[in-house]
Amino acid sequence: MKLLRTIKQEVLFTILLVLLGVSFYAKFNQKIFLANLINVLLITVQFIYFSYYLKVVFNFLFRIVLFFFFTSSLSNALNASHLYSMNEFANYLPQVLSLCAYLGLTHYSLLRLGKFKFIEVTNLYLMVVLIINVVLTVVFVNIIIGNVNVVFQEYIIYVYCLVSIVLGFASFSAFNQDGSKASFLFIIMTLSFIFSDIQYALNQFLMSSIIFDIGDVILTAVGLYFMFRFIYEKQITRERLESKQ
Numbered sequence: 001m002k003l004l005r006t007i008k009q010e011v012l013f014t015i016l017l018v019l020l021g022v023s024f025y026a027k028f029n030q031k032i033f034l035a036n037l038i039n040v041l042l043i044t045v046q047f048i049y050f051s052y053y054l055k056v057v058f059n060f061l062f063r064i065v066l067f068f069f070f071t072s073s074l075s076n077a078l079n080a081s082h083l084y085s086m087n088e089f090a091n092y093l094p095q096v097l098s099l100c101a102y103l104g105l106t107h108y109s110l111l112r113l114g115k116f117k118f119i120e121v122t123n124l125y126l127m128v129v130l131i132i133n134v135v136l137t138v139v140f141v142n143i144i145i146g147n148v149n150v151v152f153q154e155y156i157i158y159v160y161c162l163v164s165i166v167l168g169f170a171s172f173s174a175f176n177q178d179g180s181k182a183s184f185l186f187i188i189m190t191l192s193f194i195f196s197d198i199q200y201a202l203n204q205f206l207m208s209s210i211i212f213d214i215g216d217v218i219l220t221a222v223g224l225y226f227m228f229r230f231i232y233e234k235q236i237t238r239e240r241l242e243s244k245q
Helices: 002-030 032-053 060-081 087-115 125-144 152-176 181-206 210-244
Strands: none
Touching: 002 060, 002 210, 032 060, 032 181, 032 210, 060 087, 060 210, 087 152, 087 181, 152 181, 181 210
16 A cells, blocks of 8 residues: 555656646746646646545645635736737736735644644744745835836735745644644745745746746746645644544
């Protein structure tokens, strides 16, 4: 059984590497529709693997989060396909949907944090993490916002940064208090998503570069993978506790 699971993992990683390779090819050759379509497939392949082969049960909140990630990627692909005439809102729809997914993750991380006493969060380590996160976010916003000419886009960036600060702090707080493998996976997921958005914003609003494009693809794929791993780890931990009772 363990050997079979290992083989399935190798198949998964092979598929993901192939998809990433196709995505890099599409980025280098300016095939925007194909590149965005790969993001849809990255979510779909991993969802099938974890739900069908590993029998992971996704709770309602993570189903909503996955739905927002999936529809955001799909909206990006449709916008790039030019199959229909886009209005102004359609251009920002993927960003709004991704923001909704992050809000879902932030809500979940705050629920986990709410199980602990907040007095334990006042240690120096977490305060340093929070201060660094806030300072970097403020500096980043000041750099980016000068190149944004649409008010609605500015609001999205401000909310994104606020959510990133809360999500990052809550993730580190949860790990600091329980030190579990699941919390560590959640931190990697959070940092991957945050840095992937930084790559995206730099590419869109500051300096267009294939390096930022590829960095965005890699970090998004890593973030999605560790999100699925986090859900799987939580399920395994719960099953172990139930078997001991």
